[in-house]
Amino acid sequence: MLKKQLIMEKALELFAKQGFEATSVQQITDYCGISKGAFYLSFKSKDELILALIDYFLSEFISNTDYSVRNTDDDEVLYQFYYNTFDSFQKHSNFAKVLMKEQSHSLNKELFLKMRYYDSLLENIILSMIDRLYGCEIEDTRYDLMFCIKGFMNTFSQFFLFSHLPYDLTRLSQSLVEKTNLLAKQTTIPFISKDMITIVKQSVDETTKENVMELLEQKVEELDNALVKESLILLKQQLNEPVFPQAIVAGLLKNIQEHPHCKWVAYLLRQRLG
Amino acid sequence: MLKKQLIMEKALELFAKQGFEATSVQQITDYCGISKGAFYLSFKSKDELILALIDYFLSEFISNTDYSVRNTDDDEVLYQFYYNTFDSFQKHSNFAKVLMKEQSHSLNKELFLKMRYYDSLLENIILSMIDRLYGCEIEDTRYDLMFCIKGFMNTFSQFFLFSHLPYDLTRLSQSLVEKTNLLAKQTTIPFISKDMITIVKQSVDETTKENVMELLEQKVEELDNALVKESLILLKQQLNEPVFPQAIVAGLLKNIQEHPHCKWVAYLLRQRLG
DNA sequence: TATACTAATGACCAGCCAGTCATTTGTCAA
DNA sequence: TTGACAAATGACTGGCTGGTCATTAGTATA
Numbered sequence: 001m002l003k004k005q006l007i008m009e010k011a012l013e014l015f016a017k018q019g020f021e022a023t024s025v026q027q028i029t030d031y032c033g034i035s036k037g038a039f040y041l042s043f044k045s046k047d048e049l050i051l052a053l054i055d056y057f058l059s060e061f062i063s064n065t066d067y068s069v070r071n072t073d074d075d076e077v078l079y080q081f082y083y084n085t086f087d088s089f090q091k092h093s094n095f096a097k098v099l100m101k102e103q104s105h106s107l108n109k110e111l112f113l114k115m116r117y118y119d120s121l122l123e124n125i126i127l128s129m130i131d132r133l134y135g136c137e138i139e140d141t142r143y144d145l146m147f148c149i150k151g152f153m154n155t156f157s158q159f160f161l162f163s164h165l166p167y168d169l170t171r172l173s174q175s176l177v178e179k180t181n182l183l184a185k186q187t188t189i190p191f192i193s194k195d196m197i198t199i200v201k202q203s204v205d206e207t208t209k210e211n212v213m214e215l216l217e218q219k220v221e222e223l224d225n226a227l228v229k230e231s232l233i234l235l236k237q238q239l240n241e242p243v244f245p246q247a248i249v250a251g252l253l254k255n256i257q258e259h260p261h262c263k264w265v266a267y268l269l270r271q272r273l274g
Numbered sequence: 275m276l277k278k279q280l281i282m283e284k285a286l287e288l289f290a291k292q293g294f295e296a297t298s299v300q301q302i303t304d305y306c307g308i309s310k311g312a313f314y315l316s317f318k319s320k321d322e323l324i325l326a327l328i329d330y331f332l333s334e335f336i337s338n339t340d341y342s343v344r345n346t347d348d349d350e351v352l353y354q355f356y357y358n359t360f361d362s363f364q365k366h367s368n369f370a371k372v373l374m375k376e377q378s379h380s381l382n383k384e385l386f387l388k389m390r391y392y393d394s395l396l397e398n399i400i401l402s403m404i405d406r407l408y409g410c411e412i413e414d415t416r417y418d419l420m421f422c423i424k425g426f427m428n429t430f431s432q433f434f435l436f437s438h439l440p441y442d443l444t445r446l447s448q449s450l451v452e453k454t455n456l457l458a459k460q461t462t463i464p465f466i467s468k469d470m471i472t473i474v475k476q477s478v479d480e481t482t483k484e485n486v487m488e489l490l491e492q493k494v495e496e497l498d499n500a501l502v503k504e505s506l507i508l509l510k511q512q513l514n515e516p517v518f519p520q521a522i523v524a525g526l527l528k529n530i531q532e533h534p535h536c537k538w539v540a541y542l543l544r545q546r547l548g
Numbered sequence: 549t550a551t552a553c554t555a556a557t558g559a560c561c562a563g564c565c566a567g568t569c570a571t572t573t574g575t576c577a578a
Numbered sequence: 579t580t581g582a583c584a585a586a587t588g589a590c591t592g593g594c595t596g597g598t599c600a601t602t603a604g605t606a607t608a
Binding site for chain 2: 021022039097099101104105107119144147148151152154155156158159162163165167168171173174175176178182183186187188189190191192197199200249257
Binding site for chain 2: 562
C-alpha cells in the first residue's frame with residue numbers, strides 16, 4: 001500500500017509538469033526507482049492511476065467543502081468557501097495543475113464522467129450556499145451566480161497556478177466575496193435557466209446505492225477504531241433498510257465524520273440518509 | 275496552397291474531437307484522402323500545423339476585436355465585445371474547442387509562448403476598453419475587472435462548447451454587460467495589482483519590428499490589389515523611417531484595413547505607427 | 549538449512565508514432 | 579510522342595508506447 005502512495009505522489013509531479021498523455025509509465029517507474037512490473041502490481045493500467053488520483057483529491061476536496069459550508073455561519077460562509085478552495089489549490093498545486101490540464105480532455109470516457117460527477121457535486125454545494133444566503137429572492141439568477149462563482153474559482157486559480165506568484169489568500173477571498181455579493185444582490189438579467197442545467201446534468205451518472213455499500217464494506221475491513229467500525233456497520237444496515245430515527249443517524253454520521261478516512265463515505269451517506 | 279487549407283480544416287475537426295496529441299498525422303491524411311508524404315509537403319512537422327492553426331484563427335480574432343472596440347461607441351462597446359466574442363466562438367467552435375483543450379498544455383514551448391502572446395494582446399484590448407468606459411476612477415480595480423471579464427468569456431464559452439446547447443447571444447451579452455458594469459462601478463476591494471501583471475507579462479515576447487517587416491513583404495508578394503499593394507509599400511517605408519504625418523499613415527492603414535488578408539498586419543502596424 | 553511463499557524485475561511483445569525518401573504519377577511545353 | 583519537371587505516394591525506419599510474464603530476489607517459517 002505504501003508503494004501505491006509513492007507512485008501516486010511521483011506520478012502527480014510528472015503529470016503536473018508534462019500532462020498525463022505525455023508521461024509514460026517508464027518515466028514514472030524510473031522516477032520512483034522501481035521496475036515497470038512493480039507499477040502493474042499496484043495499478044491495473046495507466047488509466048486506473050489517474051482515476052485514483054482524481055478520486056483521492058476530489059473526494060477530499062468535496063467532502064471538506066461540504067462540511068465547511070454546512071458548519072459555517074451565514075456571514076462567514078462565502079469567505080470560508082473561497083478561502084478553503086484557494087487554500088486547497090495552493091496546498092495541492094500539482095493536483096490542481098493536472099485538473100486544469102486534463103479537465104476538457106474527454107479521451108477517456110470514464111475520466112470524463114468522473115470529472116463531470118465531481119463538478120456536479122460542487123455545483124450543488126454552491127447552489128445550496130446561494131439559496132441559504134440570498135434565499136428565493138434571486139431564484140431567477142441563481143444559476144448565473146453559480147457560474148460566476150465557478151468562473152472566479154477557475155480564473156483566479158489558473159492565474160496563480162501558472163504564474164507562480166505568492167498571494168494573499170485573505171484579501172483574494174474578501175475581494176471575491178464582495179464581487180459575489182454585488183452580483184447576487186443586483187443582477188436583474190438572468191441568462192442560465194434551470195432547463196439548461198437540467199439538460200446538461202441528465203447525462204451525468206450518480207453514485208448508486210451499490211457503490212456506497214461496497215465502499216462501506218471496504219472501510220469496515222480497513223479501519224481499526226471500534227466506535228467508527230460499529231457506526232459504519234449500523235449505517236450500512238440503515239442504508240439497506242431504514243429503521244433508526246434521524247437523530248441516531250445524525251449521531252452515527254458525526255462518529256465517522258471525524259475519522260480522516262471516512263469523510264468521503266460520510267458525505268455520500270449524508271446525501272442518502274438525510 | 276489549397277492543400278494546406280484542406281489539411282488545416284480537417285485536422286481542426288480531429289483535434290477538436292480527440293485533442294492534438296491524440297491525433298496522428300496518419301489519421302489526418304486518411305481523413306483528407308491524401309498521402310502522408312503530401313502532408314509534409316505542406317507542413318514541416320505536426321507542431322507547425324497547430325502553430326499555423328493558432329495563428330490563423332487568433333490573429334483574425336484579435337484584429338477583429340480590436341477593430342470593433344475602436345469603432346464602436348461607448349454605450350455599445352461592451353455589448354459588442356461580448357457579442358462578437360461569443361459569435362466567433364460559435365462560428366469557429368472547433369477551433370474554440372482546440373483552444374480550450376490545449377490552453378494549459380505547455381509541452382511545446384513555442385505553442386505556449388504563442389498562446390501567451392495572443393492572450394496578452396487580448397488583455398490589452400480589454401484594459402483599453404475598461405479605461406475608456408470607466409476612466410481613472412477605477413484605477414485600483416481595473417486588473418480585477420479585466421480578470422472577471424476574461425473569466426466570464428472562459429466560463430460561459432466552456433459551458434456552451436461542451437453542452438452543445440443553442441443559446442441566445444443577445445441575452446447572454448446583455449447579461450454579461452450588466453454584470454461587468456456592476457463590478458466596475460461598485461467594487462472597492464482590489465486584489466490584482468499592476469505589479470502582478472507586470473511580473474507575469476515580462477516573460478512574454480513581443481513581435482519585433484523585423485517580424486512585421488517580414489510579414490509586410492510577404493503580403494506585398496501575395497496580393498494583387500494595386501491600392502493595397504502601394505499602401506503596404508509606403509507603410510513599410512514609414513516603419514523603416516518615419517517621414518509621413520499621422521493623417522497619411524491613418525489613411526494608408528484604412529486602405530489596407532479593408533482587405534480581408536491584411537487585417538492582422540494592419541493591427542500590428544497600428545500598434546507601432548500610432 | 550530447506551521450503552514455501554510473495555515481491556520485484558526487466559527483457560520482451562505487438563502496435564503505433566513522427567518523419568523520410570526512392571519511386572511513381574500527372575502535367576506541361578516542344 | 580518525347581522529355582523535363584513538379585506533385586504525390588506509401589513502404590520504410592528508428593524509436594517509443596502500454597502492458598506481459600518467465601525469472602529472480604527476498605523473507606519468513608519449520
